[in-house]
Amino acid sequence: xxxxxxxxxxxxxxxxxxxxSPLIHNTAFKRMxxxxxxxxxxxxxxEEAIHGIRALGIRGVSVTIPFKTEVVPFLDExxxxxxxxxxxxxxxxxxxxxxxxxTDWHGAIEALEEKIDLRGKKVLLLGAGxxxxxxxxxxxxxxxxxxxxxxxxxxAHHLAEELGFVxxxxxxxxxxxxxxxxxxxxxxxxxYDTEGPLPKEVLKxxxxxxxxxxxxxxxxxxxxxxxxxxxxxNGLEMLTRQGAGQLQIWTGRRPDLGKxxxxxxxxxxxxxxxxxxxxxxx
Ligand code: NAP
Numbered sequence: 001x002x003x004x005x006x007x008x009x010x011x012x013x014x015x016x017x018x019x020x021s022p023l024i025h026n027t028a029f030k031r032m033x034x035x036x037x038x039x040x041x042x043x044x045x046x047e048e049a050i051h052g053i054r055a056l057g058i059r060g061v062s063v064t065i066p067f068k069t070e071v072v073p074f075l076d077e078x079x080x081x082x083x084x085x086x087x088x089x090x091x092x093x094x095x096x097x098x099x100x101x102x103t104d105w106h107g108a109i110e111a112l113e114e115k116i117d118l119r120g121k122k123v124l125l126l127g128a129g130x131x132x133x134x135x136x137x138x139x140x141x142x143x144x145x146x147x148x149x150x151x152x153x154x155x156a157h158h159l160a161e162e163l164g165f166v167x168x169x170x171x172x173x174x175x176x177x178x179x180x181x182x183x184x185x186x187x188x189x190x191x192y193d194t195e196g197p198l199p200k201e202v203l204k205x206x207x208x209x210x211x212x213x214x215x216x217x218x219x220x221x222x223x224x225x226x227x228x229x230x231x232x233x234n235g236l237e238m239l240t241r242q243g244a245g246q247l248q249i250w251t252g253r254r255p256d257l258g259k260x261x262x263x264x265x266x267x268x269x270x271x272x273x274x275x276x277x278x279x280x281x282x
Contacts, residue, residue, distance in 0.1 A: 008038075108138055149169070196224065
């Protein structure tokens, strides 16, 4: 029940109206028996929004596109990993002090490590945007050997240089024989779900293929990877874990991952069937 003691959380981004985060967090709060509510705030002025969060005592917020990097200077403290990634997707309001975290990297790495050992693995990381930055940081932490390929080659080059990896021309991305492929671009996301980031011929039995795009759940890349006998990991695995990481930071308690996944799966399948809604990027 919402009452005078209800604690408020939310997401700030733009656009944000179709985010899945309210679903993740409100259902988790309910299951955890917490008197808390999570809302979506479509923000125009980021600095004012941070003042508002502090002034109103909002307990925590998720941060999404386009503010993950932009928000850093407005915070009082940034946890070590988020500082290195230079992006924050979670803010904890600790008695008026705004503390920034990044749960994206851990969400992706946990999802991978549930299936494979990352140490020494040859990984092709497609993309050099915000999500690729976070995942690249995690792969470096785990000692993977990473090649980054991105449509805008200069971005791949800079990210690879920063993380101590190598970059590779986008036009030649099909020439490599990695053990793990991670799609961290938005290629394949609805309504462009007939596209994939790689020619099918690159996929070989025994490879691990992770797509962080979660709408549709079975992207073209994952469908083709399954056909070729690859081990596949869908975007829900990272999404669930980054959300669980946020809940843990805010409440000190680890929520039930399986239940969050079930809720998201149901919502995504419903949307895929109706094709009426659209989800933005968390
Ligand atoms: P971003 O910072 O905007 O980066 C987008 C990336 O996709 C860039 O590397 C961009 O290349 C590439 N790209 C976009 N359209 C392309 C095209 N037509 N051809 C080739 N490359 C293209 O976005 P982001 O935050 O990294 O998110 C990327 C994707 O990951 C989104 O679909 C988002 O929904 C998903 N995501 C999922 C999770 C999860 O938990 N599962 C978490 C975060 C993000 P250029 O640099 O050349 O533009």
